[in-house]
Amino acid sequence: MNRREFMQFSALTTLTSAGLFPTLSLADTVNNKRRIVVLVELEGGNDGLNTLVPYTDPIYQDKKIRRNLTLSKSQVIDVGSNMGMHSSLKPLKGLWDKDQLAWVQNVGFAQPDGSHFRSRDIWETAGTFNHIPDEGWLAQVLPQRSYGVDGIVVGQGLGPMSGKRCRSVVMQDPKTFVQQAESLDDLDLECSNPSLQHIVDVQKQLHGAKDVLERSARMRHIDRYFPVRRTFNNDLRSVAKMIVGGADASVYKVSLGGFDTHASQAVPHKNLLHYLAQGLDSFSKAMISSHMWDNVVVMTYSEFGRRIKQNLSGGTDHGIAAPMLVMGGKVKGGVLYGHNPDLKNHDNWNVRHEFDIRSVYGTITENWWGYENPWANQGKIDFV
C-alpha cells in the first residue's frame, strides 16, 4: 500500500492514530485536538543577521561592513554554535531553554530578484521565480472540505490561504466578525462572471465561518495573557481566542509590519523584534495554560533577508536568505537547523540560501499534518 492508498484507506475506516490525519479523523474534531499552524509574517524583509546574529564572525564584526548595526556579545543572547539572538528577543529565551523554539537558518529560494512583491508571491504560493501558482501554498496541501473554515487571517489579505480550494476568511477580530456576519444570508450560486462569483464565494465562507467562531468571541479569560495593547498583540490574542474557543481552522496568520529598514535601522529594528517577542511570549503563555501548546506550531517568515553590508543611510537593502523562527510544544527546539550564515562566500553581499522555502513547507505538511507533501523532492528539515 503506498502512502496515498493508505490515506484513502484510513479515511474510510477512521483508523488514524493520534491525530496524524486530523481532518479525516472524527476523533480529532470531537476532542478538539487539531494540529494548528500560526504564521507570523514580518513584512518588508527582516534583517536576519541582526535577528539570529553570527556575532563572533569577524566579517559581521567588521566595522567597515556593518558600522552602525553590529551587535556585540552583550547585545545578544547566546544560543551556542557562535550564534546569538538579538537581545530584544529575551522574552523567548525560556522557550529556547525548554527546547520548544528552533531556528531554521538561511531559508530562501532560487533566483531571488529583490522585489517585495515577487518575493511575497513566492513565499505565499511556494512558487518559483518563473512560475507563481494561482493559489496559496496552504490551498495546495490542506484537504478540501465543505464545511467550517480552513484558514483565518487576522489583518489583511488571504496570502498563503488564497485560492478556491481553501475555505478562509480575513477579519479584524472574532467578536466584530460574528456581529457583522449575523445579518448575512447564505447565498449559493454558480455564475459565469468571475467577479460576481468571487463575491458569492466570500459571502458563503463568511456564513460558514460565523457558526464556528461564535464561541471564540467570548473567551475573555484569554485577555490576561496579553497585557500589552498593540495591534500585533491584539491580533495574536484573537488567534489565541479562536484556537481555545474551538474554531476548526488549521492555520492562522498575523503580521507585523515595518521591516523594510533601508535607513537608520538600529532602533526601529530593535523595537520591532521586541514587539515580536512580546507578542509571541503572550501567545505561548495563553496556549500553555489552555493545554493547546502541543497542538500549535508558530512560524515566522519574511519576504527576504537583508544585505550583509549596510548602506550608508544606516540601513540595509534587500537581501536573500534569512532565518525562520519556529516554536511550539512539539517543536524539536533548542536547535539551530542548517549552517551558520556564510558571510564570506556571499552573493553580491547577500547570504545564499541553504534551504528552499518548500522544504520548510514540506516539513510542516508531512511531519506535522501528515498530508501528502507536494515538495518531497526538496527534502525536509525535521524541526517538528
Place this chain on the structure above:
Amino acid sequence: MTRKLDLNASRHLVSRTGFGVEWTSVNQLVGNTPEQAINKLLRKVSYRTPGAGYFTPWNVQQNLMESSNSDHKKRMHTMMSRENHRLKEWWVGHMMNTPSPILEKMTLFWHSHFTSSLNKVEQPSLLHQQNLLLRKHALGNFGNMLKDIAKNPAMSIYLDGHLNEKHAPNENFARELLELFTVGRGHYSNHDIREVSRAFTGWGVNRYQQRHQFNHKDHDEKPKKVLGKTVQSGDEVLRVLLGSRHTANTIAKKFWSFFISDGAPDVRYTSVWATKFYQSNYDIKILLREVLTSKPFWDEKYRGTLTKSPADLVIGTLRTLPFKRMPKKEMVNIFRLLGQDLFDPPNVSGWKGGHYWIDSQTLLVRKELLSGWSGANLNTKVNRGDQYRNLSVEEYEKWLLPDKAVRELPALTGGKPRLIRSLTLDPMYQLT
C-alpha cells in the same frame, strides 16, 4: 462604434469614468454617440480644488519631533494625526463635490501608480503637494508627470531617494521606478537597478521649502549603463525609460484593470493602446480615448466585471442616491476599513484592486454600510438623485446595477425605499 447610447450604455460610461451613476449625468449622455459622450466628459474639466487648510511648517514640526520633552512629542503626534486626517477629509470631500469626477478618478489612478504614504513621509503638506501634481498631469502627459514625480519631495522621501548618495547608493527608488512605474518586471536586470540608483544620487529634498534640491557633491558623475544605453544623469535615465515601449505597455495594462475588467488584460487590445500611447509621446487623453472607444469597453460581456473600489462604492453611492450624508471624518474611516486608506497605501505598488477589494472583512463592512444607509429614511433635503420618481422596477435595475440582480427584487408596491435597499444590497451592486 457609432450606435447611440441608451440608458444601459450611458450608465456604463458614467460609472466607469466617475463615481456612481448620477441620474442627470447618465441622462445627459443618452442619445449621444460614444465619441460625443466622451468629448462631453473631457470638455470642461475643472482643475480647481478647495483649500486644504493649514499645515504646520516643517521647522516647527521638527523642533517638536527632536525635543526631549515628552509633552512636545505628544503634542506633535496629536497635531500630525489631526493634519493627516484633515488631508484625507479634504480629498474625500472634493470627490463628493467635484463637477469633474473623471479628473478625481484619474488622480486616484495615479495615486495608486506613483504612490507615497503619510506614514513614511511624515509631512502632510508634501502629500498634498504630490496630490496636486498628480491632478495637474492626470489627463495630461505621462512623460511630464514622470519627470515631475522623480523630483517630487514626497516621492523622494517615500522611496529613500533623498538618502541616495554617491558613496552611499540606496536602491529603493531605482528599483520601484523600473519595476512598478515604467518598464516593469522582466525588462531590466539587477545591474540596471544599481546603475539607475547611481544616476539619481544627489537628488535630495528641502523639507523646509518643500522642494527638490540637487546636491552636486553627492552626485556620482561617472557614466552609467541603463537598458544598454550610456547615460549620466537621472533625467537621462527617465528619457531612456520613456523611450522603451514597455513603459507604455505597463500603463496600458493598468488601464485595462481600471476601466475594463478584473480579469487579466487582453493583450490584443492593450498592445494596440500601448502603441498609440507611445506614438502620441505619452498623451494620457489619447490613451483614455482609445480605451473608452475600444471594442472591449463596450462589449456587454465585460459589464459588471469590475469590482467597485471603496471610492466607487462610498462616493458613488452618496452621489447617486439621496442617502443621509455622513461627516467627512467618518467617510475617511470607512475608506480605511474598506481597504483604501487614502494617502496611506498598503505598499509602494499601491492598491491591487479588482477581486482584492473584496475579502471576508471588507465585504462585511460594505454590507453593513449599505444596510445602514438604505435602512434609514431617505434624506429629502438632498436634491441629488431624487429625480427618478417614475421609473419601473426594470428601469431602476438598469440604472443602478451593471447587470441583472442576483436576488429577486421586490415590487414597487412595497415602496421605493424597499426596492432601492434590495438593489444596493444585491451582490451585483458591488460591481460595475
